[in-house]
Amino acid sequence: MVVRELDPAGTDRVFAALADAxxxxxxxxxxRREASVTALADAYAMSFAAVQKHVAVLERAHLVVKQRRGREQIVHADVATIRAAARLLDQYEELWRGRVDRIEDLLAAEQEGNAS
Amino acid sequence: MVVRELDPAGTDRVFAALADAxxxxxxxxxxRREASVTALADAYAMSFAAVQKHVAVLERAHLVVKQRRGREQIVHADVATIRAAARLLDQYEELWRGRVDRIEDLLAAEQEGNAS
DNA sequence: CTAACGTGCAACCACATGGTTGTACGTGAG
DNA sequence: CTCACGTACAACCATGTGGTTGCACGTTAG
Incomplete structure (x- = not known):
């Protein structure tokens, strides 16, 4: 299984996207089931445009992918990104456990442009 | 092991906190090693106040805990919250796998106040 | 005791975000 | 062909965010 790696900017987008209920x-x-943008919009007490923007945010974070079908845009989840985020958190936990074997790579990538 | 559950608002705070490099x-x-707020601030190319605010955000999300030691405030990670976030993502992945056995609880909690 | 240290917080600024309404445009149903 | 549908996007507004500087205050070193 190829596990997509998240660069820092991508990680920003993924967690920011997930920070909204x-x-x-x-x-x-x-x-659970792919759905069109309009079908999604019907499920929430807000305007279509608001939902469409939410989907756009998720798309930019690669948490969902859109696929045109007729005049509808079918949204389905990109589980690889969710898995990548989960794996990142697992690595943080392993960091805590003291298993810093190869995890330095993760940190090196994450620290890029942060440290003084 | 007691796994702390995240309510929707808490989940917002955790992911929002993690959305910054x-x-x-x-x-x-x-x-890896607990550190005072000032020690942390020394590691970044920004003002002390900026770092102090970052720590405050992490503290509100329960990702770190501060403990006073003398005139210093020692910051250490709250790995339980990281674990809770990782578990949440795992549950999303299981949702995708079709293992919706007991996961409805998760969704029910997450959907509170969202659905129309 | 006094001075320096470590911290927290307020005020401010530029910019991002989450919502709205309105408009535009391609596509498919009839 | 025509028109409704599904979608995208711009403009706008209120609020939040990430940074700054400056000040206040408790604590410890000397």
Whole structure:
């Protein structure tokens, strides 16, 4: 299984996208069953445009992918990105456990442009 | 092992806190070794106040805990919250796998106040 | 005791975000 | 062909965020 790696900017986008309950709910929905943007919009008490923007945020974070089907845009989850985020958190936990074997790579990547 | 559950608002705070590279770096640092706020601030090319605010954000998300020691405030990671976030992502992945056995609870909690 | 240290917080600024309404445009149904 | 549908996007507004500087305050070193 190829595990996609997240660069720092991509990690920013993924976690920022997941930091909104509506967007998490959208991800949960399309994980179970793909849906058109309009079908998603019908499920929430906000304008279509608001939902469409949420989907765009998820798309930019590669948490969902859109696929045109007729005049509809079908949204489905990109589980690889979710898995990459989960793996990142697992690595943080291993960092805590003291298993810093190869994890330095992760840190080196994460620290790029941060340290003084 | 008691796994702390994240309510929707708490999940917002955790992912929002993790959506910043500086804050992820701070978490990684204190996972390996606890550090005072000033010691952390010395590691970044920004003002002390900026770092102090980052630590405050992490603290509100319960990703770190501060403990006063003399006139210093020692920051250490709260690995339980990281684990809770990782578990949440794992549950999303299981949702995708079709293992919706008991996961409905997760969704029910997450959907509160979202669905129309 | 006094001075320096470590911390927290307020005020401010530029910019991002989450929502709205309105408009535009391609596509498919009839 | 025409028109409704599904989508995208711009403009706008209120609020949040990440940075700054400056000040206040408790604590410890000397």
């Amino acid at each position: 509506t967007r998490r709910d959208i991800v949960a929905r399309v994980l | 500086t804050r992820r770096d701070i978490v990684a640092r204190v996972l």
